[in-house]
Amino acid sequence: MTEMNMIQSLNSALDNLLESDPNVLIFGQDVGYFGGVFRVTDGLQEKHGSKRVFDAPLAEGGIAAIAFGMGLNGLRPVMEIQFADYIFPAYDQIVNEMAKLRHRSGGEFSTPVTIRTPAGGGIKGGHHHSQSPESQFTHTPGIKVVYCSNPYNAKGLLISAIECNDPVVFFEPKRCYRGPFYGDPHNVPTWKGHEYSDVPEEHYTIPIGEAHLTMEGDKCTVIAWGAMVHVAEQGIKDSGISCDLLDLQSLVPWDRDAVVNSVKKTGRCVIVHEAPKTSGFGAEMSASVQERCFYHLESPIERVTGWDTPFPHSTEWDYMPSPQRIAEAIKRTQED
Amino acid sequence: MEGDEQGGGLDGFTIPDSPSRPGEESNFEPWTYTPEDLSQPDPITCSSEDTTKHAEGLIRVLDDEGVASGSWDPNLSADELRLGLEHMCRLRIFDDRMMKMQRTGKLSFYMRSLGEEAIAISQTMALQDHDWLFPTYRQPGCQFVRGRSMVSMINHCIGNVKDNVKGRQMPVHYTYKEGYYISVSSPVGTQFSQAVGVAMASAYKGEDQATITWIGDGASAEGDYHYAVNFASVFKPPIILCVVNNQWAISTHKNFASGGENFATRALPYDIPSLRVDGNDFLALYSVTKWARKRASAGMGATHIEILTYRTGAHSSSDDASRYRPADEHEHWPGGDPIERLKNHLILIEEWSEEKHSKLEQKLDEEVVAAYKEAVTHGDLANGPWPPASTIFTEVYEEVPWHIQEQREELGK
Numbered sequence: 001m002t003e004m005n006m007i008q009s010l011n012s013a014l015d016n017l018l019e020s021d022p023n024v025l026i027f028g029q030d031v032g033y034f035g036g037v038f039r040v041t042d043g044l045q046e047k048h049g050s051k052r053v054f055d056a057p058l059a060e061g062g063i064a065a066i067a068f069g070m071g072l073n074g075l076r077p078v079m080e081i082q083f084a085d086y087i088f089p090a091y092d093q094i095v096n097e098m099a100k101l102r103h104r105s106g107g108e109f110s111t112p113v114t115i116r117t118p119a120g121g122g123i124k125g126g127h128h129h130s131q132s133p134e135s136q137f138t139h140t141p142g143i144k145v146v147y148c149s150n151p152y153n154a155k156g157l158l159i160s161a162i163e164c165n166d167p168v169v170f171f172e173p174k175r176c177y178r179g180p181f182y183g184d185p186h187n188v189p190t191w192k193g194h195e196y197s198d199v200p201e202e203h204y205t206i207p208i209g210e211a212h213l214t215m216e217g218d219k220c221t222v223i224a225w226g227a228m229v230h231v232a233e234q235g236i237k238d239s240g241i242s243c244d245l246l247d248l249q250s251l252v253p254w255d256r257d258a259v260v261n262s263v264k265k266t267g268r269c270v271i272v273h274e275a276p277k278t279s280g281f282g283a284e285m286s287a288s289v290q291e292r293c294f295y296h297l298e299s300p301i302e303r304v305t306g307w308d309t310p311f312p313h314s315t316e317w318d319y320m321p322s323p324q325r326i327a328e329a330i331k332r333t334q335e336d
Numbered sequence: 337m338e339g340d341e342q343g344g345g346l347d348g349f350t351i352p353d354s355p356s357r358p359g360e361e362s363n364f365e366p367w368t369y370t371p372e373d374l375s376q377p378d379p380i381t382c383s384s385e386d387t388t389k390h391a392e393g394l395i396r397v398l399d400d401e402g403v404a405s406g407s408w409d410p411n412l413s414a415d416e417l418r419l420g421l422e423h424m425c426r427l428r429i430f431d432d433r434m435m436k437m438q439r440t441g442k443l444s445f446y447m448r449s450l451g452e453e454a455i456a457i458s459q460t461m462a463l464q465d466h467d468w469l470f471p472t473y474r475q476p477g478c479q480f481v482r483g484r485s486m487v488s489m490i491n492h493c494i495g496n497v498k499d500n501v502k503g504r505q506m507p508v509h510y511t512y513k514e515g516y517y518i519s520v521s522s523p524v525g526t527q528f529s530q531a532v533g534v535a536m537a538s539a540y541k542g543e544d545q546a547t548i549t550w551i552g553d554g555a556s557a558e559g560d561y562h563y564a565v566n567f568a569s570v571f572k573p574p575i576i577l578c579v580v581n582n583q584w585a586i587s588t589h590k591n592f593a594s595g596g597e598n599f600a601t602r603a604l605p606y607d608i609p610s611l612r613v614d615g616n617d618f619l620a621l622y623s624v625t626k627w628a629r630k631r632a633s634a635g636m637g638a639t640h641i642e643i644l645t646y647r648t649g650a651h652s653s654s655d656d657a658s659r660y661r662p663a664d665e666h667e668h669w670p671g672g673d674p675i676e677r678l679k680n681h682l683i684l685i686e687e688w689s690e691e692k693h694s695k696l697e698q699k700l701d702e703e704v705v706a707a708y709k710e711a712v713t714h715g716d717l718a719n720g721p722w723p724p725a726s727t728i729f730t731e732v733y734e735e736v737p738w739h740i741q742e743q744r745e746e747l748g749k
Contacts, residue, residue, distance in 0.1 A: 062563030069533020
């Protein structure tokens with residue numbers, strides 16, 4: 001085990017796979033010589049050569065298209081979209097092409113592309129360096145959607161994503177690259193000493209489709225992903241109420257058994273995400289929990305989310321779900 | 337206020353139009369290009385600048401009388417020429433029959449290659465058997481060259497139980513992996529940039545395998561075209577990028593896809609050698625494709641080709657072309673008809689005759705009828721049997737995830 005932050009653990013995952021599989025190639029904007037704007041690919045070009053790790057033109061649609069073609073022709077491309085906000089020029093290639101290739105070709109073709117992309121707010125990134133567009137991908141059959149939250153699951157999930165034979169959109173909560181975020185912008189710790197910063201240097205996987213029980217309790221089930229896992233942890237502590245905290249990790253497919261069993265146990269449910277509320281993945285979770293756990297529910301399902309507005313710059317802490325809002329929601333679920 | 341005097345408002349920009357509309361005379365400039373105009377540059381050493389004249393002019397081998405000449409003559413054997421002619425006729429007769437079947441409700445939709453048969457046939461014949469093909473829906477003819485059975489193609493078009501894509505795609509959206517023929521998808525242009533990635537993968541693996549891709553004049557306005565050309569310019573993979581300028585994208589004239597007249601010269605500022613070829617000239621198409629293939633094998637990167645042709649038929653079974661262009665426009669196309677031109681050439685060199693041609697057409701007609709009859713023994717679109725409904729749920733992912741499995745059980749089939 002080595003203590004790593006999330007940048008280092010993601011880098012370690014990529015390094016392991018570049019080492020073990022000659023078909024793995026990494027490309028995207030600034031990922032080559034420079035090592036990525038967040039340093040996730042730092043040193044990989046130097047170590048593995050510029051044929052394995054290289055910069056791409058500033059054209060997300062083109063990057064996705066060549067990834068599609070490489071994957072179809074036997075390679076295992078890992079492409080980076082520098083910010084999830086910039087994924088939309090590639091949307092057609094992801095949603096209409098990658099997602100449908102296996103199905104539309106009767107299984108004759110497939111393309112195992114991994115799309116890594118930093119997402120979410122908390123770095124004063126304004127409208128276009130802060131969005132969390134996971135629900136724009138969970139609505140598309142044919143792609144898997146993964147959202148890591150800490151150094152340990154980042155590496156294990158990324159290796160699973162790259163080794164998966166289906167296309168995967170892999171969201172990285174950029175606010176948590178260098179430390180967990182508990183909702184207090186004035187007190188941002190590093191990963192040092194955190195239980196999930198102990199990361200094996202060697203290859204390991206966390207299966208896509210499994211949630212992780214981050215905290216265990218019996219009065220309410222809190223479901224979160226990405227940076228919101230840590231904010232929810234703080235919110236639970238602030239509420240003083242005993243809760244299960246499920247880090248969903250995979251959104252498509254999501255962990256039905258973990259969610260259903262927990263809600264049946266607690267009878268209450270709060271869903272937290274930083275993306276806007278309307279048509280957010282929380283709506284899917286809420287509907288599914290209602291369908292599967294209705295007779296176990298003791299109170300209405302709560303959603304704590306970003307607002308249905310563009311993401312702000314100066315006032316981002318009023319936009320993102322706070323521990324206080326989460327604690328209040330948990331308390332509301334306890335009312336008769 | 338000066339602007340107002342000049343008209344201002346909408347008069348301030350240009351709305352292009354087609355040269356002629358229904359009820360008007362067809363209006364094509366006569367061609368003055370001859371097979372002697374352009375010599376063949378060395379494919380290995382030539383720069384993009386060396387192809388300026390080839391991009392601005394038009395490469396032809398067959399003249400209007402059917403005589404082959406010039407440095408681009410590929411000197412094919414009579415057998416090869418007859419095979420090309422046979423495949424083109426096969427495609428036209430196949431299309432004709434399928435269109436009739438569409439009109440009688442046997443197919444939901446159809447698209448013909450009418451007038452553009454030489455492109456898929458000649459270019460595929462000029463390539464190696466393991467080269468990747470990234471076509472639009474207007475190059476299904478590649479599959480005949482690569483040996484796909486007509487029955488298998490019809491099975492797809494009528495979505496029966498033997499459709500290799502299991503009734504999931506509209507007719508003509510073929511998938512034929514054995515022939516290195518990508519699964520066609522409806523969003524136009526997406527294949528063009530994907531093909532660059534395919535070619536990059538071949539180069540990465542060190543294989544002598546080229547990729548050819550086609551895009552229409554209309555779809556060349558999509559970002560995918562420009563991504564492809566730029567990525568090909570930057571990474572120099574073994575790719576042949578073809579713009580099929582057939583004048584029309586459904587009812588949208590090519591003047592809406594480009595402010596200029598020429599699609600070939602677009603690639604020159606990207607530093608990619610570019611050729612413009614008579615798309616109804618089987619021999620010229622063969623030759624430019626061989627030339628581009630040599631560049632691919634030599635590691636010289638991409639070649640860009642504008643294929644000048646005319647879409648003789650409507651876009652698809654869903655539109656009536658006489659509503660937006662003169663019904664007889666195709667008769668005035670300076671490039672004539674690709675099948676007639678190769679046929680005339682073969683007759684001129686005394687390797688073919690009208691009688692043999694009639695016999696060939698009759699043989700192919702019987703072949704198509706027999707294939708259709710065999711295909712419908714596996715079901716048809718109206719009455720089935722279709723692929724089982726469970727195929728809705730399979731191959732969305734490598735394995736069926738729980739939520740899709742639940743939905744399959746809900747359907748109960």
